[in-house]
Amino acid sequence: MTPETDSPELELLTRKLADAHKMASLGRLSAGIVHEINSPIGSILSNNEVVLRSLAKLKRMLQEAQEQAGPVPRKAIDMVDSIASLSEVDRIACERISAIVRSLKTFARVNESDLRMVDVNELLRNTMKLTGAVFRGRITFETDLGELPEVECYPGLLNQVFLNLIVNAGQAIEEEGTIAVRTRAEGRLVAIDIADTGTGIPPEVRPLIFSAGFTTKPLGEGTGLGLTITREIVEDTHGGRISFDTEVGQGTTFHVLIPIEQPRSETNNRSSA
Amino acid sequence: MTNGQPHVLLVDDEDMVITSIRAFLQLETEYEIHGYTNPQEAMRHLEMSPVDVVVSDYLMPKMNGIQLLAKAKEYQPEAARVLLTGHADKQSAIQAINKVGLYQYLEKPWDNSQLLLVINSAIERTQLLRNLREKVGELDEAHTNLKDVQTRLLRAFL
Numbered sequence: 401m402t403p404e405t406d407s408p409e410l411e412l413l414t415r416k417l418a419d420a421h422k423m424a425s426l427g428r429l430s431a432g433i434v435h436e437i438n439s440p441i442g443s444i445l446s447n448n449e450v451v452l453r454s455l456a457k458l459k460r461m462l463q464e465a466q467e468q469a470g471p472v473p474r475k476a477i478d479m480v481d482s483i484a485s486l487s488e489v490d491r492i493a494c495e496r497i498s499a500i501v502r503s504l505k506t507f508a509r510v511n512e513s514d515l516r517m518v519d520v521n522e523l524l525r526n527t528m529k530l531t532g533a534v535f536r537g538r539i540t541f542e543t544d545l546g547e548l549p550e551v552e553c554y555p556g557l558l559n560q561v562f563l564n565l566i567v568n569a570g571q572a573i574e575e576e577g578t579i580a581v582r583t584r585a586e587g588r589l590v591a592i593d594i595a596d597t598g599t600g601i602p603p604e605v606r607p608l609i610f611s612a613g614f615t616t617k618p619l620g621e622g623t624g625l626g627l628t629i630t631r632e633i634v635e636d637t638h639g640g641r642i643s644f645d646t647e648v649g650q651g652t653t654f655h656v657l658i659p660i661e662q663p664r665s666e667t668n669n670r671s672s673a
Numbered sequence: 674m675t676n677g678q679p680h681v682l683l684v685d686d687e688d689m690v691i692t693s694i695r696a697f698l699q700l701e702t703e704y705e706i707h708g709y710t711n712p713q714e715a716m717r718h719l720e721m722s723p724v725d726v727v728v729s730d731y732l733m734p735k736m737n738g739i740q741l742l743a744k745a746k747e748y749q750p751e752a753a754r755v756l757l758t759g760h761a762d763k764q765s766a767i768q769a770i771n772k773v774g775l776y777q778y779l780e781k782p783w784d785n786s787q788l789l790l791v792i793n794s795a796i797e798r799t800q801l802l803r804n805l806r807e808k809v810g811e812l813d814e815a816h817t818n819l820k821d822v823q824t825r826l827l828r829a830f831l
Contacts, residue, residue: 434759434760435758435781436759438759439685439689440689441781441782442783443693445783445784446783447693447696449697449785450693450696450785453700454700482696486692486693489692492689493689536732538734
């Protein structure tokens with residue numbers, strides 16, 4: 401936006417700031433992620449113990465039946481069914497943990513300095529999976545993800561844009577509400593809308609929301625940099641556009657436009673510190 | 674008063690947690706297990722049928738574990754209340770202890786033998802409380818009868 405952003409030092413600083421902000425956001429998400437992982441781990445540990453004990457009991461039953469040349473007891477068959485159903489629970493639990501780990505991995509790439517072709521819907525699904533763990537019970541996601549071409553972008557940075565916008569949307573909703581995430585292709589651009597049913601942004605605050613250091617959140621909860629970094633990533637780094645509609649008491653929708661291709665003059669292999 | 678075996682109410686929005694704990698308790702005990710993934714349905718159960726212990730998750734849609742246990746306290750004050758949570762923050766623990774008179778606060782991933790120990794002692798406590806209430810009722814009744822006899826005696830002699 402400003403001529404200064406052409407300076408490599410400033411751009412490096414912006415990237416570092418963006419990374420620091422991303423780590424802070426992830427830190428705040430971690431409580432929800434821990435909860436999301438603790439239930440399946442608890443289940444697997446418990447199931448493992450139950451399966452081992454059941455097998456020991458089963459062995460005794462079968463040995464007794466063999467010694468007395470009697471029929472296999474009905475209880476033994478029930479036990480086999482119970483072991484099978486616990487193994488199925490283990491499978492689901494492992495899938496749940498892997499899904500969370502996969503979505504975390506996409507965020508953990510700190511300095512993704514290369515432009516890559518990316519499925520934006522996939523990035524959004526990952527972000528919803530992570531934030532869903534934090535908002536669980538309070539917020540429902542409504543998704544309308546259109547068919548999109550792959551987008552040339554810095555995936556780590558775009559992830560951060562989506563994380564910031566969705567976390568903000570969740571924080572704008574005081575109790576229960578909905579976050580709608582919509583995507584569609586618009587010529588040489590993809591459009592992403594993130595709408596919440598939250599408190600809306602008061603008119604006096606609207607001109608300030610993209611300014612560095614401005615925050616309405618209590619001390620320690622917001623850095624006042626989230627939307628500043630979001631705008632820099634969308635507009636300065638990717639040549640896109642970000643705007644919003646808001647109504648107090650009704651909610652806010654952020655509109656993000658990202659070009660499918662970055663200009664060819666862009667160096668594809670920026671060095672990262 | 675519950676009849677026969679003790680009744681355990683399990684509430685967790687994760688079906689897998691209920692399946693695992695149910696399988697464990699069925700293997701180790703003869704307890705009647707009632708599992709709900711929807712806290713509002715669990716609340717209706719509490720309204721209708723007596724239980725000995727309620728084991729509830731904290732983070733659930735529509736109603737959190739503390740809200741559910743507060744209802745449990747209202748409907749069945751003697752039933753012991755246990756919070757089993759993956760959301761380990763001090764604030765929710767303090768709130769749970771102060772607001773709903775929690776019997777135990779357990780964290781996920783849980784340890785089966787610890788869970789069984791807690792459930793067993795919770796059931797014992799609930800049954801002792803119920804016995805105590807019954808005995809107090811009997812004492813009250815005996816006291817009323819005695820007073821009655823005393824009044825009749827006084828009337829007979831005066």
